[in-house]
Amino acid sequence: xxxxxxxxxxxxxxxxxxxxxxxxxxxxxxxxxxxxxxxxxxxxxxxxxxxxxxxxxxxxxxxxxxxxxxxxxxxxxxxxxxxxxxxxxxxxxxxxxxxxxxxxxxxxxxxxxxxxxxxxxxxxxxxx
Numbered sequence: 151x152x153x154x155x156x157x158x159x160x161x162x163x164x165x166x167x168x169x170x171x172x173x174x175x176x177x178x179x180x181x182x183x184x185x186x187x188x189x190x191x192x193x194x195x196x197x198x199x200x201x202x203x204x205x206x207x208x209x210x211x212x213x214x215x216x217x218x219x220x221x222x223x224x225x226x227x228x229x230x231x232x233x234x235x236x237x238x239x240x241x242x243x244x245x246x247x248x249x250x251x252x253x254x255x256x257x258x259x260x261x262x263x264x265x266x267x268x269x270x271x272x273x274x275x276x277x278x
Contacts, residue, residue, distance in 0.1 A: 154190050154198070161199050164188050165206045172210065179210040 164187050172179035181203060185192045195203050267274065 154194055156188060156190065158202065161188065161202050165202065169210060173213060178214060
């Protein structure tokens with residue numbers, strides 16, 4: 151187990167930077183992002199800097215409550231819907247092709263079984 155060399159001041163500075171960056175981008179600041187920034191695991195932050203992490207999460211929650219979300223761009227929604235429809239159509243075409251191949255293989259398999267039975271002299275008895 152490695153021992154980290156973080157100080158309370160280092161963590162506090164990283165928290166301030168992350169909160170500022172998140173506010174500028176309109177996104178939530180997460181403990182995972184903080185841990186990645188500091189090069190430690192989330193568990194380390196919770197264990198060794200619990201009060202600072204609690205304060206960090208409450209400050210970010212308060213900021214997100216006060217700061218309204220930016221309006222969604224309807225053109226990006228339309229573009230996403232169009233892309234998903236194209237993907238759906240492509241997948242549907244693939245499905246039809248696969249169905250056709252399976253059907254052909256099934257017919258060919260039945261034909262080959264009949265040929266094999268004919269060549270080997272096997273007679274099928276029907277189930278009653």
